[in-house]
Amino acid sequence: MGSGFCSHPRGFWLTGAAMSRRGHLAWFLAGLLLVPCGQSTVSFEVRVEGNSSEVGYGGTVLLNCSSSCPQAWAPRGLETSLSKERVSQGPGWVSVRLRNITEPLSDVLCYFSCFGERKVAAFRVLAYEFPQPQLTISSPNTSSNETVAIKCFSAPSWPPGLKLQLHRSHRHQQAWEEGPISLELVAREEDDGAEFSCQAQLSLGNQTLRKSSPTATLRVTYQPRMDDRSCPPSQNWTEGQDETLRCWAWGNPRPHLECAKDREPFPAGVPRPVTRAHAGTYLCQATNPLGTTVRSVSVWVQWILGVLGVLVVLGFLRVLRVLGILGFLVVLVVLEGLEILGVLGVLVVLGILRALRVLGILGFLVVLGVLGLLVVLGVLVVLGFLGFLMVLVVLGVLGLLVVGDHDPDLLLPVLVCVVVVATLVAGGVGYGIYYRKKKIREYRLRQRQRRLQMEPPRPGQDDAPHNDGGAPP
Structure with a gap:
């Protein structure tokens, strides 16, 4: 085998606090033994993989260490200061589980010796601590x-x-x-x-x-609360229909709500048939341990005839608006007409006076008859107009009674309309009467002056004695 039996160590060398003292000693001895050896003739790689490089404090990591060495059962191992257990192994690989990881940062070394040559791969494990907020x-x-x-x-x-x-x-x-x-x-x-x-x-x-x-x-x-939305201060009901007193309160703790009319309990939110006796003022009181809130509710009950009466009055008011404008224009026209008639009357009177010179007493009697007829006709016209005014006033009063019972807000506008119309009519009639009397007085004054001018001088006025006592020439 020669130089292939052993070789210089290649791979990964770790330093720092993460490597244990026992790991440093093992690497030092391995280096001393392998230094004299020659170069290796076999090339292979070592890899290490894990299911996670970050694990919670006290957690577990599964590592798989493998090699490409052609020697199937080459010596292998995993060096770490953490607790470990071998899970399984096979030709060219080994699986190890790291348990109860508490060191913040650890380096795990996986090694293989292939025909005397040793290579190392490292895997860094981060044990994090994530406390509960x-x-x-x-x-x-x-x-x-x-x-x-x-x-x-x-x-x-x-x-x-x-x-x-x-x-x-x-x-x-x-x-x-x-x-x-x-x-x-x-x-x-x-x-x-x-x-x-x-x-x-x-x-x-x-x-x-x-x-x-x-x-x-x-x-x-907080204390009970009520506002215009939760408890409307004015509510309209219709006679004969089922109506509900709309009122509720909120608060914490939840308040207890009681409503009453004339000190008689009247539950809110409960439908019931409505009669005219239900009209009036209701007091609603909401209470919880923190306080009490009271709210007043006005209920208006409308009946069928009342509704029709209100509609009629509203229509009549609209008509009065039109009639008021037209009546004002008519009064202006009448006043203008009276002025024209006054001028014409003066001309007629002057003509009558000239005719009196001819007709004498007969003409004067005819004029008196005509004037009397005019007076009678004027009185009849004034009485008819006053009668029409009385009808308008009666209708206005009826409208006030109906509207006042159902909607007090309309009472003032109706009253103002009636007073304005009555004032205009009364003013027009009064001005007409005043103007007529004025013309009559002027006519009588002129007639008296003309009569005095037309009278012949009395006898003896021209025969008065002279101052010297002599006879006339």
């Missing part, structure tokens, strides 16, 4: 506006580089941080039921490990 909440059950301290932390990891994140449900999550995370939260109503957890991650090579603490729920207690 923890979450603490100072007051898991707190009251509204109280401060709560929340902390996310973990023991040190191996290798270093553990990062934490405080996770909250239904919220944008914060960035990962090294070291413990603390949060001071002022508890509010919307924080009730919020879930928190402490997340941790550790990067090992090209993979990232993650763990999470158990989820903790924050409970916030």
